[in-house]
Amino acid sequence: MIITMKKDAPKEEIDRIIQSIENKGLNVNMISGTNYNVFGVVGDTTILDAKQIEANKHVENVVRVAAPYKKVNRLFHPEDSIIDVAGIKVGGKENIVVIGGPCSVEGQEQITEIAKEVKAAGGVMLRGGAYKPRTSPYAFQGMGSEGIKCMVNARKATGLPIVSEIMSIDKIDEFVENVDLIQVGARNMQNFDLLKALGKINKPILLKRGLSNTIEEWLMSAEYIMAGGNENVILCERGIRTFEKYTRNTLDLSVVPIVKKKSHLPIIIDPSHATGDWELVESMSLAAIAAGADGLIIEVHNCPECAWSDGMQSLKPERFAEVIRKGRAIAQVIGRDI
Amino acid sequence: MIITMKKDAPKEEIDRIIQSIENKGLNVNMISGTNYNVFGVVGDTTILDAKQIEANKHVENVVRVAAPYKKVNRLFHPEDSIIDVAGIKVGGKENIVVIGGPCSVEGQEQITEIAKEVKAAGGVMLRGGAYKPRTSPYAFQGMGSEGIKCMVNARKATGLPIVSEIMSIDKIDEFVENVDLIQVGARNMQNFDLLKALGKINKPILLKRGLSNTIEEWLMSAEYIMAGGNENVILCERGIRTFEKYTRNTLDLSVVPIVKKKSHLPIIIDPSHATGDWELVESMSLAAIAAGADGLIIEVHNCPECAWSDGMQSLKPERFAEVIRKGRAIAQVIGRDI
């Protein structure tokens, strides 16, 4: 951590700050510049609060050199983490997983039918929302517990592990009991109470990036879960909010190599929410695989125009199968497989 | 709602869509363009899901003409709403409220001392966080229930109503019992389960704008609370996320006249979180009052450099008093008062 003092900072104030840092067991080195005095702080600086130091009016700014996350950091865990989701391995150098299913569970027949199609196409997990975060209170809010039951039955029918989104701490027991991969949606990426609660269970967590969160904030949210004891975290990019209007969000594929460099956690891509448009899903899926992603989570619906939510971004099963066929060929070029 | 069909949409598909809309009790008018066919849908279109209609591959796009919110909408409630917070009136044409206090409650002595200073300066409510949303799991997470108790004691000592942030549904009873104005923080603006739960109580809610949420999404979150039955909502702008690096966030003051036009709810401004820098707080506070805001919520700390969180953006009590003095003079110019 580098602390820059203002030009006119009084010596006693500088000494006071140095003293308070050294009292925490860290070492301080001093540099005197032309217009500034600069300290370097040496030691485990994750225990320091940069903003508290910046609150001192004699401090110009504070810059972290070391990343603020530890358990997530590849520096201290050089090998790829491989997360086991009910027998399906996510992460590592070889395998790429494809998850498919509808935005919302709409009934037993719908979800079982789609699950079979997903499996037939080569998908290895089934997604389906039972609790739905909707901008409008007047929109369909999901089937709730009933939807989770339908998912469980679809798993029975197909053997596919199931992924569903949790929105509230009071549903944790229901999810631990029934769901194989518990999704934290973009809007809850910084719902810290939920993250802490998920840190205490040992089910795998699919942590979506918030729609305007930096990669660092996202990794810090993963750190919340891991710091609680649950190290089974899979990251998922689903597009960020920008000024562009032709897509619902802007898919940021550069996160793939960055996350691989900064962290050992697996990362998968959601091209459906990222683009909001089924016509872009194939292209972005193939790009994600070429970029090195560990998997895809794609919306699939047998009747997109009848879907109760997000039909616009859903693929029909035959197109989903086509994406997997092409994706597999690209995966093989870079030494992986689907 | 205006629905534009693609150029080559087959007639039977157009008829099918018209039929399905008319079945919901709405009327459809048709326009034939050179390259497109366009419908106008007449009636209460809040019951239609624009995205579901767009999922049809023959539909080019769907545009809402009417706003998607009802209870929040000034169109159906032309007078300003005035919210009563333990006797303090927020909103309306005359009065402007100023709320002050520390980012975090750090102990009884600290909060009571600051509460007295806030009152002496002319503040009418006390803010103080007991449950703190922090990016890092290693940062101070707030005093919790102990902090709420300290706030209650500070209210006893000064008579100031208290404002504090709720982060989780399971704390609602504690907040209803103890807190006068329950804050929903920016990170929870779309925590829909929390919003629904707050819709069932009758304590006033201070709803902060999410750091990258549009004004429309913000009003829809207010609609969630109001649709549940709790019409005591105060909106609070606290800066949005942009590319600019010299400020923590970008304070969007144009929301003040926009919210006044679209809605009847009161709106207050948080210049402390918006800028992240105490040196900008006075300037932005005066600007907010001149822009027509109904109040300010400002971080005040008697020792910013010792603050456990966000000291950098906190004013000392004497500067807070100065902001109120200047702000009152500006308020009087535009026919209001603090």
Next chain:
Amino acid sequence: MIITMKKDAPKEEIDRIIQSIENKGLNVNMISGTNYNVFGVVGDTTILDAKQIEANKHVENVVRVAAPYKKVNRLFHPEDSIIDVAGIKVGGKENIVVIGGPCSVEGQEQITEIAKEVKAAGGVMLRGGAYKPRTSPYAFQGMGSEGIKCMVNARKATGLPIVSEIMSIDKIDEFVENVDLIQVGARNMQNFDLLKALGKINKPILLKRGLSNTIEEWLMSAEYIMAGGNENVILCERGIRTFEKYTRNTLDLSVVPIVKKKSHLPIIIDPSHATGDWELVESMSLAAIAAGADGLIIEVHNCPECAWSDGMQSLKPERFAEVIRKGRAIAQVIGRDI
């Protein structure tokens, strides 16, 4: 074009607007809603100025249904345009071009050496900046005319067509005479005087997307050039500005399928400027090819750490060759070739 009037718009005002539109040879259809009156305007609406209509205080809003561009639009030009750059074909279903070279020309030896390496690796054009847009007036501003001469000599030595950025109208003669593909940089995407001047020549133009311009604005800038008579436009995405701090810009690969859908012009990707980090270039290059891009423009330098500008994002020649090798394999999977 759909025009929505305010609820209380007087009838004579509505009639006046209808009259003024019909006077321009367009037809108007009327829809009466519950709270609004809506017109549909039928005909060539590119001659109408939406903002001028919105200036009327009785108008609620104006929405364009048809795209505001014509020559760029795939609707009126269904086949892919293939642009000929000194014999190299850019665009179409089969071929993918890779352009390589340094950010700045630094001298004859440097550029000729790199040109040979680019050619050996499989690159088909040479890039190199002679006039450099730099944020600081104290930074290296490019070699100017001398740099263009070095590029010309490098072309002689290798046969590679050359690409260089123009920053000012007064250099057009120099560029027409010497440069094969004239680049308009991101900062000049809306330098309309420059675009108009480039519309009058018949050299191919490489039009980069501005760092915070929408796809529609970008296509409108291409329309400026084409409307002037020069139809040889190649689009280039180089990252957009967002809140993310781990990358210099955010590469928006979803533009590839969108541009392919909206327009017939070729689109290539610049992964070097998009990421600002050579470690991300390979991953993003492969992703771009998988997404369907018609080419890549990549910074290559034989000594990145000695580069006078942007060395941080430059590949060494051997890594550039590696990107082409892997990219070719991916291209073949999707039925194309490099």
Next chain:
Amino acid sequence: MIITMKKDAPKEEIDRIIQSIENKGLNVNMISGTNYNVFGVVGDTTILDAKQIEANKHVENVVRVAAPYKKVNRLFHPEDSIIDVAGIKVGGKENIVVIGGPCSVEGQEQITEIAKEVKAAGGVMLRGGAYKPRTSPYAFQGMGSEGIKCMVNARKATGLPIVSEIMSIDKIDEFVENVDLIQVGARNMQNFDLLKALGKINKPILLKRGLSNTIEEWLMSAEYIMAGGNENVILCERGIRTFEKYTRNTLDLSVVPIVKKKSHLPIIIDPSHATGDWELVESMSLAAIAAGADGLIIEVHNCPECAWSDGMQSLKPERFAEVIRKGRAIAQVIGRDI
């Protein structure tokens, strides 16, 4: 400047970098951290290129402590600069200037009429565009030289100095001869060739902030003009591009106190382009004055609905007069005057 080396950087590489910096006459201080080695560079670091140093693969990152601008910097010029525009003083502690006029000059009668209204209302300069940057090549592009002549005649009729936008270097002679305050528009903020040319004249320049440029980039563009020798620069904020859709741009008023802190140059606000909506102009104008701005530039048109461009954001003269009346009262509260 603080340079952080990667953990495993070899000693000879570190020594090589230190040597190269010391060869430029700067001093280097070394800090050894737990996982990193950090240098502090002391001296005039504006001559170093941070990106060139970062290109070294052993360097983790480079952080500037000192600002990269010099002539713009308040550190080296503590008093406010006051710019003289044909006798009107802009900047300083006392006076606030208000500039009014139409977006585009549309004819002699129109501009002279509006000029008289602007003067009568209390405006001290006349704005009017003769060369117009328009997104569409099919939109009205301005009257050109004819428009400048109309502006000159309007000045003769009223005595108001005139402000107009320059778009291209080849018009500099025309502007120097005729225009009192030469505006560089947002789209040309980084048209560096234009900035350099304007650095060689001595007419005052009104430099608008680019729609997605940081404050630092904006100050660097001012530095370009000043480094060329022209120190008569006035900054103008006109809104930045964000995700929000209810306003055309987001007005960033926090730039006012920041610019005042970092620089000695005057700053004025353009609420018309910032909001794109005349209904927001009064509110944002008063806020700008309260925030400490040195002036306003407001669009005024005697018939907004007939305006050839941007009528939607134009005030009628009587509302413009009202803004000045209210603004003056607020100015007086903070010890200034209009």
